[in-house]
Amino acid sequence: MSFILEKRIKVADNLYLSPMGCGTWAWGNRFLWGYTPQRDEELQRVFNLLVSQGVTWFDTGDSYGTGKFKGRSETLLGKFSRDYRGDHQDEIVIATKLAPYPWRLTPDSLVKAYNQSAARVGRSIDLVQLHWSPANYFPWQEKPMLEGLAQLYHQGKVKAIGLSNYGPKNLLRAYNYLLDRGVKISTLQIQYSLLSTHPFVKLGLKELCQQLDIKIIAYSPLALGLLTGKYWDENILPSGVRGALFRQLLPAVKPLLYTLKEIAQNNGKTMAQVAINWCICKGTIPIPGAKTLQQAQENLGALCWRLSAAEVVELDRVALSLKRQMIQNIFQTG
Numbered sequence: 001m002s003f004i005l006e007k008r009i010k011v012a013d014n015l016y017l018s019p020m021g022c023g024t025w026a027w028g029n030r031f032l033w034g035y036t037p038q039r040d041e042e043l044q045r046v047f048n049l050l051v052s053q054g055v056t057w058f059d060t061g062d063s064y065g066t067g068k069f070k071g072r073s074e075t076l077l078g079k080f081s082r083d084y085r086g087d088h089q090d091e092i093v094i095a096t097k098l099a100p101y102p103w104r105l106t107p108d109s110l111v112k113a114y115n116q117s118a119a120r121v122g123r124s125i126d127l128v129q130l131h132w133s134p135a136n137y138f139p140w141q142e143k144p145m146l147e148g149l150a151q152l153y154h155q156g157k158v159k160a161i162g163l164s165n166y167g168p169k170n171l172l173r174a175y176n177y178l179l180d181r182g183v184k185i186s187t188l189q190i191q192y193s194l195l196s197t198h199p200f201v202k203l204g205l206k207e208l209c210q211q212l213d214i215k216i217i218a219y220s221p222l223a224l225g226l227l228t229g230k231y232w233d234e235n236i237l238p239s240g241v242r243g244a245l246f247r248q249l250l251p252a253v254k255p256l257l258y259t260l261k262e263i264a265q266n267n268g269k270t271m272a273q274v275a276i277n278w279c280i281c282k283g284t285i286p287i288p289g290a291k292t293l294q295q296a297q298e299n300l301g302a303l304c305w306r307l308s309a310a311e312v313v314e315l316d317r318v319a320l321s322l323k324r325q326m327i328q329n330i331f332q333t334g
């Protein structure tokens, strides 16, 4: 019996997403997330739990897993979907992101990349997003990539098209370009959390997306785990790049962690649940990553309730007062 049944969100005529998805960057990435195949059984349990509870959509990317783990996240999602039997079985949605690698220069090369992703997943992919825009460093590549997305849509290979890491100027240009080709952009994926409000607020993406009826997908909604409160002590941090980043951020972001903790306690929730719920209250669709069954279970508790308006205002106030925010993705455009 599933107990998480919030209304699904329509993003295109035949595509609906649960109000929270699951990000799977860590399901194959060694460099930042220390992935090893020993984790696969637990990841399958994560997948099964989420789907059974109505969180039926998963965000992946053809760059999630490189070298000998090339495309691992897509491959795992394909296997987990095929193996799954249970509630919401027919509602599973896979969204991938195709990277505009420098060797992908033509529309055909993007279509070929899609075909490789679909082969790894073992079926067609529902939502295809361009992972980032090459506009900042190789603007000539952008139109062929958008053209490739249009071809995927018109060939009926995907249900909807999305973009990621686009700023408003660039988004509007891409939107009009695709509209001229009979394709409407359905989603925009950006870094959005209490520690990353920049593109959404300062760049004005919120208003533009409302105007263009584009749904915003919030990636890294837990600020890579920092907002869960488990990395509170500078001496107990994850290894590698994340640890170095958290060590720099922690002194400046403690006021936010205290506020999150207080609001969580008042609601009988955890900090992670409040941080995710805040993204939902802002009208975005968050995709927290989960590596363990316990994390997935906890993140499910972000659904079926909402922070009060006053709590959202208080979180906004503290977040805005911080001297530091999460670093922005180098591929985010204006």
Ligand SMILES: NC(=O)c1ccc[n+]([C@@H]2O[C@H](COP(=O)([O-])OP(=O)(O)OC[C@H]3O[C@@H](n4cnc5c(N)ncnc54)[C@H](OP(=O)(O)O)[C@@H]3O)[C@@H](O)[C@H]2O)c1
Residues within 6 Å of the ligand: 022, 023, 024, 025, 026, 059, 060, 097, 131, 164, 165, 189, 190, 218, 219, 220, 221, 222, 223, 224, 225, 226, 228, 230, 238, 272, 287, 288, 289, 290, 291, 294, 295, 296, 298, 299, 329
């Ligand atoms: N479009 C883009 O350019 C882009 C960029 C980044 C991410 N994304 C997408 O967004 C997804 C989510 O972002 P993210 O994975 O970067 O970061 P995130 O969701 O902010 O953080 C996920 C990490 O936080 C920890 N965590 C999750 N739930 C927890 C819980 N309940 N309690 C304690 N710790 C918990 C886990 O790491 P530990 O256990 O190791 O702490 C987990 O891997 C990605 O998987 C990917 O699909 C897209």
